[in-house]
Amino acid sequence: MTEAFVQDFEARAGTATAEGPEWLEPIRRSAMERFARTGFPAARDEEWRFTPIGPIAQGTWRPALGGAGEVTREQLAPFVFGHADWTTLVFVNGIYHEALSTIGTLPPGARVASLAEALRSDGALLHGHLARHAPVEGSPFTALNTAFLSEGGVVHVGTNVDLASPVHLLYVTTAEAGGTVAHPRNLIVVERGARASVIESYVTLAPGQAYWTNPITEVAVAAGAWLEHTRIQRESETAQHVGLTHVDQQRDSRYRSFSLAMGAALGRHNLHVRLHDENIETLLYGLYVTRGDQTADNHTAIYHDQPNCRSWEVYKGILDGRSRAVFNGKVFVKPEAQKTDAKQTNRNLLLSDGARVDTKPQLEIFADDVKCTHGATVGRLDEMARFYARSRGIPAAAADLLLTYAFAAEVVEEVTLAPVREELDRLVRSRLGGL
């Protein structure tokens, strides 16, 4: 199957999707060579042991080619948080769609553009960041994304600039996405002392389609900067989604992430955060809600390289049907990273007998003066709480719904932006079956 990608790669030479500054082509090419050498992860690969990538590895995937003709703004309305005025880059079947996008008023020093546009006009910025945060050696999926890198969103927030309203990168698929693969590549750079909120959504207008999204987002949070990053994965439940977010944080910076995964047959997200300096705060919240035969797979890795940093991670899952969740939470604390304060929690709620969770904390701590804890639970609805609610007149089914929602609400509450939080809340409620 690897060969097909090499052929696609060679076929695109000379087309618009292979354009870009001179320095980029060698990066793409060596990424392609790397993937051609490694192929997809083998079954014995520890990082992918619980991840059913068979349908991806054995599938035949055509490059996503847009096909935006019939998509309207009305169709996108459910995905924009009631804020059509927010700067929103819309990608239809992997390709940037200018007419559906909105570039709202941005403060001076802030810039939001499609990757293609940024490659033309912001070469220096991209040269400094693109493919520098997410190494191609990281995984074959990263290599493949890098080889085909051409579409995506770029958010650049200059020194001390406060991006007043959020920027939304909205990836939407239509019926034409069937059988295709897209490799979105996003770059978020928040310079010294700047503040920003970025939302990344992967949604569909064609719930029955089988396609594959292979996105990467590289994030640089400079000294003293603040970034809230919300990631929403609501792909078609027959689609494949394997994504990576790599974050590099500098001194005194704060990064706050919320990741919601409800879609895809396989929805895998790797979130890697490296804390390069002192006094950094990293908050990672996650929620996955699965049913049927879905798999939600979250791999997070937090690298405490320097002293006096704090990371706090809470991932929760609600599983129904015969669905499956994988959680792997790595925390690496280097010998010099004294006074590290790291806490990791993964809690899972099983709504059915057929659902399954593989949860694995992986703490590797080489400093001695640290506070690092982790906890993982897999359980069912609390019978006591259920009876308590029923004893107050709330019928059993409504009580179950209430308690399930409450389980999710505890983490949704952590989203600081009210319109985003309210929309996520609504999404979760409707997914759980009303309320």
Place this chain on the structure above:
Amino acid sequence: MLEIRDLRASAGDKEILRGIDLTVNAGEVHAVMGPNGSGKSTLAQVLAGHPAYVVTGGSVRYRGQDLLDLEPEERAQAGVFLAFQYPVEIPGVTNAYFLRAAYNEIRKARGQDEVDSMDFLDLLEEKLKLVDWEPAIMSRAVNAGFSGGEKKRNEILQMAVLEPRLAILDETDSGLDIDALRIVAAGVNKLRRPDNATIVVTHYQRLLNYIVPDYVHVLSNGRIVKSGGKELALELEARGYEWLEDTVGAAS
């Protein structure tokens, strides 16, 4: 209102209630006392329909219905309320949301219109006064991180909002300071009406100074071994339970 006949109930292999007889009429207050582990909470939970207990014999009629035939929510909708000895925490659901959900479910079951959150707030404000509480408590998660006393007070608030016909208070007085005890007792007394009834489970005569019972029953080892007027509580206070347990031992 409530007629319990030879009620027997077990949890697992253990028989806890071993033949309870108790009749409660509208307008009455009954106190149930008895040593630790005698089955007081089990009786209360069985009346509320807790699934951990299996009724192995006897009957319970409530306002002409077979109570044991009803689901827990149906009992609540029919006007049965249990103030838990150990109120349950529900993280992630606000006290206000929970109580309004309960209130509306009960209204729905009675064919009444649901109330919206504005109207409910008005009602709540009035009921909060009854238990001398600030509205801030309503935006916290149900019982989560509440102190022992706050949890008990929350039970009484729920009772005040849901206006049961039969209220069963399981040790609502334990863990309350003197002021809170007075507030809770005053709340209960204000809700007393000729057409409703209250069963108060307690260890302490003190509560019965505030909520004056018509009858006092002593539960021991899963049976009511003695019933009397309010003076029985004073006697128990003075003499303890041993003399009664001995009677039971001799009888069986």
